[in-house]
Every structure is written in C-alpha cells, then in structure tokens.
Amino acid sequence: xxxxxxxxxxxxxxxxxxxxxxxxxxxxxxxxxxxxxxxxxxxxxxxxxxxxxxxxxxxxxxxxxxxxxxxxxxxxxxxxxxxxxxxxxxxxxxxxxxxxxxxxxxxxxxxxxxxxxxxxxxxxxxxxxxxxxxxxxxxxxxxxxxxxxxxxxxxxxxxxxxxxxxxxxxxxxx
Amino acid sequence: xxxxxxxxxxxxxxxxxxxxxxxxxxxxxxxxxxxxxxxxxxxxxxxxxxxxxxxxxxxxxxxxxxxxxxxxxxxxxxxxxxxxxxxxxxxxxxxxxxxxxxxxxxxxxxxxxxxxxxxxxxxxxxxxxxxxxxxxxxxxxxxxxxxxxxxxxxxxxxxxxxxxxxxxxxxxxxxxxxxxxxxxxxxxxxxxxxxxxxxxxxxxxxxxxxxxxxxxxxxxxxxxxxxxxxxxxxxxxxxxxxxxxxxxxxxxxxxxxxxxxxxxxxxxxxxxxxxxxxxxxxxxxxxxxxxxxxxxxxxxxxxxxxxxxxxxx
Numbered sequence: 001x002x003x004x005x006x007x008x009x010x011x012x013x014x015x016x017x018x019x020x021x022x023x024x025x026x027x028x029x030x031x032x033x034x035x036x037x038x039x040x041x042x043x044x045x046x047x048x049x050x051x052x053x054x055x056x057x058x059x060x061x062x063x064x065x066x067x068x069x070x071x072x073x074x075x076x077x078x079x080x081x082x083x084x085x086x087x088x089x090x091x092x093x094x095x096x097x098x099x100x101x102x103x104x105x106x107x108x109x110x111x112x113x114x115x116x117x118x119x120x121x122x123x124x125x126x127x128x129x130x131x132x133x134x135x136x137x138x139x140x141x142x143x144x145x146x147x148x149x150x151x152x153x154x155x156x157x158x159x160x161x162x163x164x165x166x167x168x169x170x171x172x173x174x
Numbered sequence: 175x176x177x178x179x180x181x182x183x184x185x186x187x188x189x190x191x192x193x194x195x196x197x198x199x200x201x202x203x204x205x206x207x208x209x210x211x212x213x214x215x216x217x218x219x220x221x222x223x224x225x226x227x228x229x230x231x232x233x234x235x236x237x238x239x240x241x242x243x244x245x246x247x248x249x250x251x252x253x254x255x256x257x258x259x260x261x262x263x264x265x266x267x268x269x270x271x272x273x274x275x276x277x278x279x280x281x282x283x284x285x286x287x288x289x290x291x292x293x294x295x296x297x298x299x300x301x302x303x304x305x306x307x308x309x310x311x312x313x314x315x316x317x318x319x320x321x322x323x324x325x326x327x328x329x330x331x332x333x334x335x336x337x338x339x340x341x342x343x344x345x346x347x348x349x350x351x352x353x354x355x356x357x358x359x360x361x362x363x364x365x366x367x368x369x370x371x372x373x374x375x376x377x378x379x380x381x382x383x384x385x386x387x388x389x390x391x392x393x394x395x396x397x398x399x400x401x402x403x404x405x406x407x408x409x410x411x412x413x414x415x416x417x418x419x420x421x422x423x424x425x426x427x428x429x430x431x432x433x434x435x436x437x438x439x440x441x442x443x444x445x446x447x448x449x450x451x452x453x454x455x456x457x458x459x460x461x462x463x464x465x466x467x468x469x470x471x472x473x474x475x476x477x478x479x480x481x482x483x484x485x486x487x
Binding site: 027028029030031032033034038039061062063066069070071074075076077078079080081082084085088089092095096127128131133134136140 | 192195196199200202203204205206207210211216219220223224227230231233234235237238306307308309310311312313315317344351358379
C-alpha cells in the first residue's frame with residue numbers, strides 16, 4: 001500500500017477495525033445536532049466512505065454505503081432510503097474511479113472527489129423534490145465544498161496508523 | 175461462450191459485476207423510499223434502527239448540550255438575579271390565578287351541568303425535554319426524551335409555557351419526534367380569539383406561519399391572537415398558537431395572512447405533551463322524536479334547564 005500510486009513510500013496494510021471505527025466516528029459526527037451550522041458542516045459519513053472506497057475498493061463499497069445510509073436516515077428523521085441511495089451511488093463512483101484517483105497527489109484527488117459528493121447531494125435533493133418538498137437553496141451544496149477542502153487533512157488523519165514502521169526503532173521513531 | 179473446461183482461479187474471483195450490484199442496491203433503495211414516504215410501511219424497522227442508534231445519538235448530542243449549558247453557567251450574576259426576580263413575580267401571579275382557577279373550574283362544572291352541556295375536555299399531560307432538533311435540513315422537527323413508555327402517542331399536541339409548539343408525529347419506545355408548527359407540512363385548525371373566525375394554519379418552512387384560505391373580506395386584523403379550535407378532535411381547544419403579523423387583501427379571493435408563532439418554537443427546551451383524556455365522542459345518530467316529556471334528561475333537552483338542579487335538592 002502506497003500513499004499514492006506514484007509515491008515510493010510503502011505504508012502498512014490497512015487495519016479493518018480502524019476502517020470501521022472511523023466510519024462509526026463519522027456517523028456520530030453526523031448525528032451531532034449543530035442547528036443552523038449543520039449546513040456548513042460536511043457530510044462526514046460521505047467523506048470518510050468515499051475515502052475508504054478509494055483506498056480499499058475491494059473491501060469497502062456499496063454494501064457499507066447502504067447500511068450507513070439507512071442509519072443516517074433514521075437518525076436524521078428524514079425519509080428512509082434517501083441517504084442510502086445517495087451513498088450507494090457515491091460508493092459505486094468512488095470504487096469505479098479508485099484506480100485512477102490513486103495516481104494523483106492528494107490535492108488533485110480532492111478535485112476528483114468534489115463532483116462525486118455533489119452528485120450524491122444532487123440525488124438527495126432530487127429525491128426530496130420528487131416527494132414534493134421545496135428546493136433547499138444553493139447553499140445546501142456548500143457542505144460538499146467544505147468537505148473537499150478537508151480532504152488533505154483527512155487523508156493524513158486516516159492514514160496515520162499506516163505510517164507506523166513495522167519494527168519500532170528507538171533511534172528512528174518514524 | 176467461454177469453453178467449459180476453463181475455470182477462474184478463486185484469487186481473481188470478483189463476484190457479481192459492480193453495475194449489476196449498483197442496479198440491485200438502487201432498486202432496493204427506491205423501494206424503501208416509496209414504502210416509507212408513500213405508504214409508511216417501515217415504521218417498525220425505523221423504530222428498531224432508532225433504538226440501536228439511540229446511545230450514539232445521545233452521546234453525539236451531549237457535547238452540544240454541554241456547550242449551551244456552559245454558556246448559561248457563565249452568564250452574569252446580575253442577569254440571573256433579574257431572572258429570579260421575574261420568576262418570583264410570575265410565581266405569585268400564577269399562584270393567584272391558580273387559586274381562582276380551581277374555584278372557577280368548579281363553578282364552570284356546575285354551570286355546565288345546569289345547562290345540560292357535556293363536560294369540558296379534560297386533558298392529561300406528559301412533561302418532556304427537547305433533546306435536539308433533527309438534522310434533516312428540509313424539515314423542522316425536534317426529538318423529545320419521552321416516548322411510548324410514558325404514554326406519548328402520535329398526533330398529540332406539544333406546548334411550552336407560551337403556546338402550541340407542534341405535534342407528535344412519530345413515537346419510539348423512549349423518544350418521540352415532534353413536527354413543529356413552522357414545518358411546511360404541518361397544519362393546525364385555529365380560531366381567532368376576538369371573534370371566533372375559524373381557519374387552517376400552516377407553516378411556511380421559513381420559521382413563520384400562514385393562515386390559509388381565509389376570504390379577503392374576513393374580519394382579521396394585525397395583532398389578533400389565534401387559538402386552537404379543537405375541531406380536529408386531537409388538540410385541546412384554546413391553546414394559543416400565533417399572532418397575526420400582516421394581512422394583505424389585494425391578492426385575489428383569499429387574504430394573505432402572515433403570523434408569528436407565540437411559542438418559542440426554536441428556543442424552548444422544556445415542553446408538555448398534551449392529550450385529551452378521552453377521545454371526542456362520535457357524532458350522535460339521528461334520534462326519533464321523544465315520547466315522554468316530563469322526564470329529566472338534560473342531555474337531550476337543552477330547553478329544560480332548571481330541573482336537574484332541583485332534583486339534586
């Protein structure tokens with residue numbers, strides 16, 4: 001496992017428990033009632049799910065997206081299946097583009113992720129408008145932009161356990 | 175067709191093609207959406223998942239509560255002294271009114287019996303606390319910390335100290351979901367306090383309220399208070415709902431009446447779930463003409479007023 005496909009750095013293999021733990025933490029962050037600020041905050045689950053779908057396309061995919069989507073829907077009080085649909089499509093896109101995205105440095109990866117998040121949000125808006133609800137306004141899509149801006153720090157944070165050396169050396173800690 | 179004797183090595187096995195899987199998942203999601211939005215078939219599944227995620231949601235809401243409580247904690251001493259003085263004054267006022275209220279209620283009961291009218295609607299209530307507002311950006315809903323175990327049922331009214339806040343729309347075992355009156359899909363049957371003009375009030379989704387389908391020449395002024403009329407059979411009549419803020423009469427047959435909720439819809443944290451103690455009786459069937467005339471049956475003869483009181487003596 002490399003940081004990107006071009007880099008020379010070899011990372012440790014991904015630990016499955018860490019993947020699921022990070023998704024669980026993202027779910028909890030989505031549950032935080034932020035009131036009026038909630039529109040500014042990114043959809044954490046979508047962001048972390050996209051990340052792991054790109055890093056580990058063989059293990060994390062549409063099934064995980066579907067389950068998480070249902071849990072987000074139930075916690076949010078919205079119609080069930082709205083987030084599930086959006087996350088399934090998001091996971092599909094991220095899995096399909098995973099091989100390509102990994103060839104780019106992290107900032108350009110973020111540019112690939114932006115349209116995915118926007119499409120996922122547009123799907124949710126479409127679902128709600130089919131259910132005869134009004135358009136939430138263009139600032140609704142701001143959360144995707146904020147999410148993409150966080151892509152680089154998130155990459156480092158989520159890869160942190162894999163940066164550890166295999167054998168710990170007292171003289172060279174990293 | 176590939177030749178039959180060639181078999182893929184298990185290492186390269188990839189299962190069902192991703193496009194097919196996407197199709198299956200999308201179909202399932204759409205089915206779930208339709209079942210939930212159109213037919214409300216999935217309430218039990220929602221309840222189940224909601225109970226599983228309850229600890230997580232509670233834990234996620236805790237830091238926000240802590241922050242808001244900390245803000246209160248550090249408010250000035252003078253402020254809290256003022257607040258206390260306010261509360262004391264309020265306490266005395268309400269105590270006085272409560273004393274009168276009890277005697278008035280008895281008197282009212284007697285008068286109603288004398289008049290042969292049915293008893294006033296009795297209520298029973300559950301005190302609850304608003305845990306958090308639902309993060310769904312399309313709707314205005316809050317979650318209460320009381321559920322079916324405490325007797326909360328869908329359809330009940332939720333009030334705070336100043337007026338109607340919303341209606342219980344979903345009930346879980348230990349929580350319930352309240353749709354605020356400012357939600358776009360929430361309506362309340364109301365009555366103008368001043369003259370009894372009836373109407374239906376709906377939320378605008380932007381924090382305001384609108385009195386819909388009232389004729390342009392109806393007698394409604396800015397500043398009128400609107401109360402629940404109780405005609406829906408769910409809400410207790412007489413709960414204050416809103417105050418008329420503006421009336422525009424030049425837009426066709428109906429007036430455009432914008433109102434402001436009286437309750438602290440976005441601020442209140444302590445609320446009361448109100449229900450009628452018993453459901454309103456169904457409308458009486460048409461009765462045949464009574465044969466006896468001297469019998470004292472006050473319910474059927476509103477004209478014979480003084481008799482029941484004399485019977486008791």
